[in-house]
Amino acid sequence: MSDLFSPEMLSFIAAALRSSTPVLLVVLGETLTQRVGVINLGVEGQMLVGAITGFAVTLASGSPTLGLLAGMFAATLLSAVHALLSLYFGANQIASGLAVLILGAGLSAFYGIPYVGEKISGFGSMAGVPLLGPLLGQLSVSVLIALLLTPLIGVWLYTTRTGLAWRAVGESTESARAMGINPLLIQWLGVLVGGLLSGLAGAALSVDYTSNWIENISSGRGLVAVGLVIVARWNPYLALPAALLYGGSEALYLRMQTWGVGVSPYLLSTLPYVIPLSVLVVTSGRLRQRGGGMPEGLKAVFKGS
Amino acid sequence: MKGLAAIVQHSSSRGALSALLFTLACLGFFWLNGHQPVALFREMVLGAFGDGYALSETLVKATPILFCALAVALPARLGLISVGGDGQLYFGALTGTAVILALGDLSAPVMLPLMLLGAAAGGALWGALAGALRARIEVNETISTLLLNYIAVLLVDYAVHGPWKDQSNLGWPATSPFPAGAILPTFFDTRVHLGLLLAVIAAVLLYIFASRSRWGLGLTLLRSNQRVGRGAGINYPLNVLLVMGIGGALAGLAGIAEASVIQGRLQGGLSAGYGISGFLVAWLAGQKFLLIIPLAVLMGGLQASADSLQLFAQMPSSSAVILQGILFAIVLAVGGRWRERMVP
Numbered sequence: 188m189s190d191l192f193s194p195e196m197l198s199f200i201a202a203a204l205r206s207s208t209p210v211l212l213v214v215l216g217e218t219l220t221q222r223v224g225v226i227n228l229g230v231e232g233q234m235l236v237g238a239i240t241g242f243a244v245t246l247a248s249g250s251p252t253l254g255l256l257a258g259m260f261a262a263t264l265l266s267a268v269h270a271l272l273s274l275y276f277g278a279n280q281i282a283s284g285l286a287v288l289i290l291g292a293g294l295s296a297f298y299g300i301p302y303v304g305e306k307i308s309g310f311g312s313m314a315g316v317p318l319l320g321p322l323l324g325q326l327s328v329s330v331l332i333a334l335l336l337t338p339l340i341g342v343w344l345y346t347t348r349t350g351l352a353w354r355a356v357g358e359s360t361e362s363a364r365a366m367g368i369n370p371l372l373i374q375w376l377g378v379l380v381g382g383l384l385s386g387l388a389g390a391a392l393s394v395d396y397t398s399n400w401i402e403n404i405s406s407g408r409g410l411v412a413v414g415l416v417i418v419a420r421w422n423p424y425l426a427l428p429a430a431l432l433y434g435g436s437e438a439l440y441l442r443m444q445t446w447g448v449g450v451s452p453y454l455l456s457t458l459p460y461v462i463p464l465s466v467l468v469v470t471s472g473r474l475r476q477r478g479g480g481m482p483e484g485l486k487a488v489f490k491g492s
Numbered sequence: 493m494k495g496l497a498a499i500v501q502h503s504s505s506r507g508a509l510s511a512l513l514f515t516l517a518c519l520g521f522f523w524l525n526g527h528q529p530v531a532l533f534r535e536m537v538l539g540a541f542g543d544g545y546a547l548s549e550t551l552v553k554a555t556p557i558l559f560c561a562l563a564v565a566l567p568a569r570l571g572l573i574s575v576g577g578d579g580q581l582y583f584g585a586l587t588g589t590a591v592i593l594a595l596g597d598l599s600a601p602v603m604l605p606l607m608l609l610g611a612a613a614g615g616a617l618w619g620a621l622a623g624a625l626r627a628r629i630e631v632n633e634t635i636s637t638l639l640l641n642y643i644a645v646l647l648v649d650y651a652v653h654g655p656w657k658d659q660s661n662l663g664w665p666a667t668s669p670f671p672a673g674a675i676l677p678t679f680f681d682t683r684v685h686l687g688l689l690l691a692v693i694a695a696v697l698l699y700i701f702a703s704r705s706r707w708g709l710g711l712t713l714l715r716s717n718q719r720v721g722r723g724a725g726i727n728y729p730l731n732v733l734l735v736m737g738i739g740g741a742l743a744g745l746a747g748i749a750e751a752s753v754i755q756g757r758l759q760g761g762l763s764a765g766y767g768i769s770g771f772l773v774a775w776l777a778g779q780k781f782l783l784i785i786p787l788a789v790l791m792g793g794l795q796a797s798a799d800s801l802q803l804f805a806q807m808p809s810s811s812a813v814i815l816q817g818i819l820f821a822i823v824l825a826v827g828g829r830w831r832e833r834m835v836p
Contacts (some may be wrong), residue, residue, distance in 0.1 A: 279824070282824055286821045335832030451653065
């Protein structure tokens with residue numbers, strides 16, 4: 188048992204939490220989006236736009252806080268394109284999400300070129316905080332934000348009137364309308380909040396996690412997150428363990444490289460995709476039997492037309 | 493709005509409206525980046541179709557896009573949304589290269605069919621994997637194909653950094669150059685290769701089989717009503733495997749053709765987003781196999797013209813990605829169901 192709390196183990200858990208954080212934020216946002224009956228694959232592109240905007244603003248202003256806010260704003264704007272296409276124009280949600288993904292990838296690569304190779308300092312260490320310093324020193328500001336948001340979103344979704352309204356819209360827009368709710372408004376909000384959190388995720392990645400910008404920095408984290416929403420059963424509380432599947436595998440493969448395991452780093456780097464996909468596969472059987480908590484309004488999208 | 497909605501009822505005018513809006517968007521994009529919009533647009537069109545060389549490069553880019561579009565349109569016959577073109581392309585290149593490395597120096601008439609078969613088998617496996625997950629346990633095929641894309645790219649990285657790396661490359665991660673027998677024939681002193689011909693034949697065959705054969709009718713029936721289709725004795729899981737597998741095989745051919753003709757060896761960066769461009773083409777064509785052919789050429793032109801944008805206006809190649817995203821958004825907006833609300 189002593190091994191479980193050894194310094195190596197604690198630093199591994201901290202590393203897993205740090206690399207889970209961007210994914211966790213996207214899982215939380217996409218969970219809310221899907222809870223109102225909309226799927227958005229564009230989160231990957233929104234993360235990229237959030238990451239480059241956050242990085243550029245941090246570099247220009249010297250303030251990582253301003254960077255995170257700017258990243259959230261930019262990604263929310265991009266998510267509005269998905270809302271407009273799918274909710275106003277009635278386009279296929281999968282296709283519309285992919286259009287946003289392409290746009291985000293193109294825009295971030297195009298406007299990100301001058302920032303390749305630049306360095307920023309980010310938030311700095313929290314090791315100086317009294318009492319909690321030794322623990323917090325291993326984490327970072329965005330990890331704390333994500334860990335706080337998880338229960339907040341859970342409590343909001345399951346216990347408040349507005350949370351109930353959002354869930355009602357995702358189950359049936361007809362009965363939500365009968366309850367006096369404006370389903371279209373809530374679906375717009377669901378997409379935009381998902382956009383906001385994906386932007387925070389992207390900015391957390393470039394400003395707080397890597398402190399640099401490279402093209403396609405998110406490398407599929409947003410898409411993994413969309414898969415993990417299903418693993419987490421559209422439940423914000425389960426978003427953390429689901430996101431740890433990604434972060435844990437990433438931390439594990441980085442750790443294995445330093446151990447000098449005789450396996451190619453390129454093979455090990457498939458783990459953050461292979462493990463979430465495998466868990467999605469393994470848990471799908473149960474999802475099929477009991478519905479697994481999929482919002483009714485999503486079923487038409489998921490089963491294909 | 494009502495007048496506009498009435499106009500976009502007709503599919504031909506929808507196409508014209510999309511083309512007009514896309515042209516305006518291109519002009520706007522160039523203007524925003526401080527360029528002479530009309531002059532640069534002219535360079536873009538000339539860069540794609542202006543002379544024999546430009547046209548040949550457009551066809552070179554159109555080839556993998558055409559293959560990947562077919563890999564999207566065939567599964568769409570069953571209502572499946574596969575975005576796995578890139579992964580199938582990479583995995584096909586991997587297995588095709590394995591055949592080449594195993595056989596060594598053979599004459600082209602023996603090598604080429606085996607190499608193409610190896611690539612098709614690999615692509616088919618990668619596509620059928622997502623198909624099996626969908627058919628057996630209802631794992632959403634869009635998500636699984638997207639994740640499998642990343643895995644296939646990393647597997648090629650692994651092969652060319654590791655076991656297949658040619659040490660004489662001085663650290664450059666790639667296999668040794670393919671033997672002469674493993675290079676697909678090209679036409680008229682250009683880089684246009686046999687792959688284009690194969691892709692066009694595949695599109696025509698798919699059109700014939702999908703619209704004229706019992707199998708194609710079965711797919712249509714399964715798509716419109718799974719229960720009735722199954723009742724008529726059509727096997728749904730088998731057909732999901734088939735459409736994903738055949739689609740994957742075609743994307744796999746694109747992969748080995750890129751490695752063989754364009755790179756001359758296996759190395760990373762095989763696909764310039766051909767999978768997603770193919771997805772866009774299939775969507776623009778309304779998943780119609782024959783319409784995919786000219787649209788793939790137009791999309792190839794858009795990608796090829798990115799080179800001239802870079803040359804004349806120093807615009808990075810990602811401008812082609814932005815323009816594709818804008819085009820997709822326009823087509824989705826014009827083709828959406830909103831007009832049903834506007835016109836009674």
